[in-house]
Amino acid sequence: MRLKDKVALITGGANGIGLATAERFAQEGAKLVLWDVSDKGSEVAAHLNKSGHEAIFRKVSVTDEQEVQTAVKEARDHFGRIDILINNAGITRDRTLLKMSKQEWDDVIGVNLTGVFNCTSAVAPVMKEQNYGRIVSASSNVAIRGNYGQTNYVATKSAIIGMTKVWAMELGRFGITANCIAPGFIHTAMTDLMPEEVRKQTIPQIPLGKWGYPADIANGYLYLASDEASFVSGICLTIDGGAAR
Numbered sequence: 001m002r003l004k005d006k007v008a009l010i011t012g013g014a015n016g017i018g019l020a021t022a023e024r025f026a027q028e029g030a031k032l033v034l035w036d037v038s039d040k041g042s043e044v045a046a047h048l049n050k051s052g053h054e055a056i057f058r059k060v061s062v063t064d065e066q067e068v069q070t071a072v073k074e075a076r077d078h079f080g081r082i083d084i085l086i087n088n089a090g091i092t093r094d095r096t097l098l099k100m101s102k103q104e105w106d107d108v109i110g111v112n113l114t115g116v117f118n119c120t121s122a123v124a125p126v127m128k129e130q131n132y133g134r135i136v137s138a139s140s141n142v143a144i145r146g147n148y149g150q151t152n153y154v155a156t157k158s159a160i161i162g163m164t165k166v167w168a169m170e171l172g173r174f175g176i177t178a179n180c181i182a183p184g185f186i187h188t189a190m191t192d193l194m195p196e197e198v199r200k201q202t203i204p205q206i207p208l209g210k211w212g213y214p215a216d217i218a219n220g221y222l223y224l225a226s227d228e229a230s231f232v233s234g235i236c237l238t239i240d241g242g243a244a245r
């Protein structure tokens, strides 16, 4: 098992890629701390526990610094350590620049950027004490190629790549790696929001001619969270069927 007895904290673990990652990590022997704003997280944790794994769920918004600090303490009290942080929670509020409201900008920055800062700055001291940690965050291939109607989202996903490189430099001496993943189009609730017509138009841009599934990204998170990637830090792993240019 590639994550035997490792404690992994996954934000946005109730749905989509976060849920697939929780299931994949559990198969590999990890103990799980799941955070989400959706109550569905408690069903996910209950199901994992019933299947013989160890998981706890807490309703946490990554936007709330105080809540995050309290929940990190709770996770550490429960499992004794936190080996892996998967900064996966994210939202979209798509609108072209000329129509985007300040609220839409703030909402996306709050979850996708400040949320990642809140979680990483709360967990990094625990990892430093352990002299061990794996931080993996969700960027997107739109950070590399841009995307129509996503000024707010692209700003956050580009920032993740930059912050990851900084954390690799700052935290490496404490045995902590920091990496991110840039998924392309993946079938989840987030992309279900896209009109069917727009979804069809994306296919010719993808050399493999199809969208990916949450498990494709979960496998990338798994690699970067495992000891197989112990000499990998500061990278952004694109998993998008070859679409990024």
Ligand SMILES: NC(=O)c1ccc[n+]([C@@H]2O[C@H](COP(=O)([O-])OP(=O)(O)OC[C@H]3O[C@@H](n4cnc5c(N)ncnc54)[C@H](O)[C@@H]3O)[C@@H](O)[C@H]2O)c1
Pocket: 011, 012, 013, 014, 015, 016, 017, 018, 035, 036, 037, 038, 060, 061, 062, 063, 087, 088, 089, 090, 091, 111, 115, 138, 139, 140, 141, 182, 183, 184, 185, 186, 187, 188, 189, 190, 191
């Ligand atoms: N689906 C894709 O095609 C795609 C592509 C590139 C990047 N990504 C990124 O991958 C990550 C997961 O995306 P997904 O497609 O699984 O999305 P999703 O909408 O299926 O799941 C996201 C989860 O995050 C949770 N969440 C939202 N706001 C939160 C908050 N404030 N605090 C805690 N949890 C919160 C949601 O409740 C949900 O369970 C996101 O960061 C997304 O930007 C997805």
